Amino acid sequence: xxxxxxxxxxxxxxxxxxxxxxxxxxxxxxxxxxxxxxxxxxxxxxxxxxxxxxxxxxxxxxxxxxxxxxxxxxxxxxxxxxxxxxxxxxxxxxxxxxxxxxxxxxxxxxxxxxxxxxxxxxxxxxxxxxxxxxxxxxxxxxxxxxxxxxxxxxxxxxxxxxxxxxxxxxxxxxxxxxxxxxxxxxxxxxxxxxxxxxxxxxxxxxxxxxxxxxxxxxxxxxxxxxxxxxxxxxxxxxxxxxxxxxxxxxxxxxxxxxxxxxxxxxxxxxxxxxxxxxxxxxxxxxxxxxxxxxxxxxxxxxxxxxxxxxxxxxxxxxx
Amino acid sequence: xxxxxxxxxxxxxxxxxxxxxxxxxxxxxxxxxxxxxxxxxxxxxxxxxxxxxxxxxxxxxxxxxxxxxxxxxxxxxxxxxxxxxxxxxxxxxxxxxxxxxxxxxxxxxxxxxxxxxxxxxxxxxxxxxxxxxxxxxxxxxxxxxxxxxxxxxxxxxxxxxxxxxxxxxxxxxxxxxxxxxxxxxxxxxxxxxxxxxxxxxxxxxxxxxxxxxxxxxxxxxxxxxxxxxxxxxxxxxxxxxxxxxxxxxxxxxxxxxxxxxxxxxxxxxxxxxxxxxxxxxxxxxxxxxxxxxxxxxxxxxxxxxxxxxxxxxxxxxxxxxxxxxxxxxxxxxxxxxxxxxxxxxxxxxxxxxxxxxxxxxxxxxxxxxxxxxxx
Numbered sequence: 001x002x003x004x005x006x007x008x009x010x011x012x013x014x015x016x017x018x019x020x021x022x023x024x025x026x027x028x029x030x031x032x033x034x035x036x037x038x039x040x041x042x043x044x045x046x047x048x049x050x051x052x053x054x055x056x057x058x059x060x061x062x063x064x065x066x067x068x069x070x071x072x073x074x075x076x077x078x079x080x081x082x083x084x085x086x087x088x089x090x091x092x093x094x095x096x097x098x099x100x101x102x103x104x105x106x107x108x109x110x111x112x113x114x115x116x117x118x119x120x121x122x123x124x125x126x127x128x129x130x131x132x133x134x135x136x137x138x139x140x141x142x143x144x145x146x147x148x149x150x151x152x153x154x155x156x157x158x159x160x161x162x163x164x165x166x167x168x169x170x171x172x173x174x175x176x177x178x179x180x181x182x183x184x185x186x187x188x189x190x191x192x193x194x195x196x197x198x199x200x201x202x203x204x205x206x207x208x209x210x211x212x213x214x215x216x217x218x219x220x221x222x223x224x225x226x227x228x229x230x231x232x233x234x235x236x237x238x239x240x241x242x243x244x245x246x247x248x249x250x251x252x253x254x255x256x257x258x259x260x261x262x263x264x265x266x267x268x269x270x271x272x273x274x275x276x277x278x279x280x281x282x283x284x285x286x287x288x289x290x291x292x293x294x295x296x297x298x299x300x301x302x303x304x305x306x307x308x309x310x311x312x313x314x315x316x317x318x319x
Numbered sequence: 320x321x322x323x324x325x326x327x328x329x330x331x332x333x334x335x336x337x338x339x340x341x342x343x344x345x346x347x348x349x350x351x352x353x354x355x356x357x358x359x360x361x362x363x364x365x366x367x368x369x370x371x372x373x374x375x376x377x378x379x380x381x382x383x384x385x386x387x388x389x390x391x392x393x394x395x396x397x398x399x400x401x402x403x404x405x406x407x408x409x410x411x412x413x414x415x416x417x418x419x420x421x422x423x424x425x426x427x428x429x430x431x432x433x434x435x436x437x438x439x440x441x442x443x444x445x446x447x448x449x450x451x452x453x454x455x456x457x458x459x460x461x462x463x464x465x466x467x468x469x470x471x472x473x474x475x476x477x478x479x480x481x482x483x484x485x486x487x488x489x490x491x492x493x494x495x496x497x498x499x500x501x502x503x504x505x506x507x508x509x510x511x512x513x514x515x516x517x518x519x520x521x522x523x524x525x526x527x528x529x530x531x532x533x534x535x536x537x538x539x540x541x542x543x544x545x546x547x548x549x550x551x552x553x554x555x556x557x558x559x560x561x562x563x564x565x566x567x568x569x570x571x572x573x574x575x576x577x578x579x580x581x582x583x584x585x586x587x588x589x590x591x592x593x594x595x596x597x598x599x600x601x602x603x604x605x606x607x608x609x610x611x612x613x614x615x616x617x618x619x620x621x622x623x624x625x626x627x628x629x630x631x632x633x634x635x636x637x638x639x640x641x642x643x644x645x646x647x648x649x650x651x652x653x654x655x656x657x658x659x660x661x662x663x664x665x666x667x668x669x670x671x672x673x674x675x676x677x678x679x680x681x682x683x684x685x686x687x688x689x690x691x692x693x694x
Contacts, residue, residue, distance in 0.1 A: 216661055
């Protein structure tokens with residue numbers, strides 16, 4: 001049995017065309033989209049949601065950020081924490097981790113009077129704030145319950161795309177089951193942590209997608225993030241999306257000087273190329289490139305990026 | 320107003336905190352200000368989190384900067400130091416300072432809950448950053464201290480974190496709640512005084528989180544108890560320092576309209592909460608270009624550079640205009656253009672610092688002229 005990274009190393013450097021990367025990603029139950037803030041994680045998550053839904057999967061895109069952005073990419077009103085339909089077979093949710101923890105309390109503690117007292121108690125609040133990894137565990141646990149269909153009020157799903165919080169570049173999120181297992185050794189959270197650690201370790205069920213931009217800081221950070229994932233989660237991202245690329249610039253004119261625009265264009269593109277080259281030597285896994293488009297954030301941009309990503313994946317498969 | 324006469328480096332405000340969303344260039348701007356301050360003859364410290372490798376190289380600091388301030392090799396009238404913030408090391412240092420004796424110090428540092436807590440409690444990095452700022456300010460070694468803040472998506476987290484951490488450590492509720500549960504050996508005692516409710520809650524807790532965690536937490540809070548007083552006083556002093564006239568906040572924003580709500584929200588919150596705002600810097604603004612007759616791209620996934628840069632320039636112009644219309648006229652708002660490449664050595668950092676200073680000067684002259692015309 002190949003691990004997914006080995007399989008890629010095998011197919012991408014052989015004359016046999018790569019298996020369709022997007023099909024592979026869409027076969028996961030949980031896909032965690034990681035990266036530094038501001039590189040376009042949320043846009044990539046929305047685009048993937050649309051692609052997988054169009055391919056017949058039932059997909060939920062979950063955003064964990066108190067300032068909602070995801071709905072804008074899909075031309076919807078803010079979700080306010082609910083799971084809302086965003087198209088055929090596609091749903092979105094802005095998740096408040098506290099909701100999930102509170103619902104665990106509700107389930108375990110069936111007496112309404114006690115539930116209210118626990119939820120109102122400062123002890124509970126401090127505990128939830130302070131217990132290491134608990135919030136992150138709740139986010140992952142929410143995804144697991146949904147793909148298992150435990151929550152009957154939620155739609156039946158094949159796949160959850162998790163737009164990871166920018167803090168710790170998503171490593172903290174993925175490492176939380178292990179952390180919690182070390183701190184909490186029995187009880188409901190310990191069981192949940194064990195199941196989640198197993199799911200994350202399983203290459204068939206859980207994939208990680210890294211997003212970056214081809215600039216010095218983001219590339220440096222994505223390489224450091226991979227290192228942290230290797231040591232804390234023992235897992236590599238399955239693919240890397242390089243977002244926001246400037247278009248290739250024209251050759252310098254032989255005689256006259258460039259105008260200001262062309263000169264800025266060329267220098268920005270050069271910066272991109274330098275970083276792509278660095279990724280070429282340091283990131284051997286599959287890589288998809290997305291252009292910077294001249295469009296405001298919104299459904300039109302998301303649709304355009306979908307076309308570009310599908311095309312990039314197709315081009316990869318045959319080269 | 321001090322700000323207008325003071326320029327980018329102001330002696331009346333020796334402490335600068337650079338805040339903003341992730342990925343807007345805070346670290347580079349903080350380093351650029353540090354270089355400028357040292358150049359102008361002030362002994363300066365730049366405290367930062369996760370600078371890029373090249374910026375670390377440019378400043379000449381490595382891992383040793385996590386333990387102490389490292390001198391940057393830079394020929395200038397003032398000296399320039401840099402340090403990397405590390406939550407765990409700062410927390411350990413605090414425990415060492417406030418622990419009444421060796422035994423309590425060892426009890427805390429060896430506690431399993433503390434070991435996880437000190438690396439992963441939300442907001443701890445932010446708290447330790449201001450804590451370190453306080454320490455450095457108290458030592459008085461530097462005339463200018465510039466603190467680059469952690470890359471929070473929500474810049475507001477930075478201000479709320481200290482209160483959360485102190486609230487957590489200072490949590491009488493947890494201490495009291497956990498106190499009766501375990502005896503000296505860490506065995507569970509029946510929380511009889513809580514009555515049936517207590518026993519049920521206890522069963523519930525064991526069922527959900529397990530008693531191991533609670534035991535570790537109880538031990539931690541008991542061990543930490545003698546430190547609370549020192550900690551609380553310290554936290555108050557830190558808070559006072561942040562609100563004092565000696566400290567100013569510089570808000571850095573990315574260009575483009577979608578960044579404005581964040582920037583505006585954060586500046587207003589800072590002001591309302593009584594912090595002192597320095598200039599607001601909109602970073603990496605694309606220049607405006609007028610291009611006529613450039614053909615549109617045939618392929619939507621490959622816009623031409625003419626199309627793209629014209630659009631980016633227009634987007635950033637709209638963003639700046641919208642922000643300028645929303646902030647007070649007295650609030651310095653400056654646009655720093657997108658540079659051809661990120662500054663990654665001392666001369667290019669200094670050039671960036673000078674550019675920001677120049678823009679601030681232009682703003683001041685415009686402001687003075689406007690005030691004169693009105694008066």
